Amino acid sequence: MQHHYRIEYFREGMTSGERLSLPVPNLATGLVVADINRPHGDVELWDGEKQIARLHRERGGTGGYWQIG
Template sequence: MAHYRIEYFREGTHSGDRVSLEVPNLATGLVVADINRPHGDVELWDGDRQIARLHRERGGAGGYWQIG
């Protein structure tokens, strides 16, 4: 069984505390990222394995995530 989560830095790239939110699947992870981190970097994880690092520019709400 997969244990997906999204992670990001609360105060921006590589500063502040890391936020980790468990999600039931990757599609929900993207929705949670849209709500909680409308711009900046978000990492998608499956257990201990990082699946992807995503980036969205400021003002990108309703836009798209870039895979980095």
Template sequence: MIVEALDVHTALAIADINLRKGSAELWDGERRLGRLIKHGGGHATFWELGLN
């Protein structure tokens, strides 16, 4: 799924709401800014910054 957002803060909120688990990549045009990996279950989830 590709979702466009106005800024990084909004992109993180969208990913947090829509991803139950797994990873998300942040892009600025053709440049990859980073990869985030979501951990946890229904409560107390957290994000790990993956290798770029």
């Protein structure tokens, strides 16, 4: 089975319903990309049309840990 992973999130200044979507080669890389591009807030991990998880991190969160929401 071939996977098509991506992260999605709302970027500040975007209109309602508008998302930024970034393809990633695997889930580990998806977390790194989320860490770089979204240091706080929510991101979603997707495999094709299936949402795998929604992650959240508070502004100024400790140690860079994401919470699974």
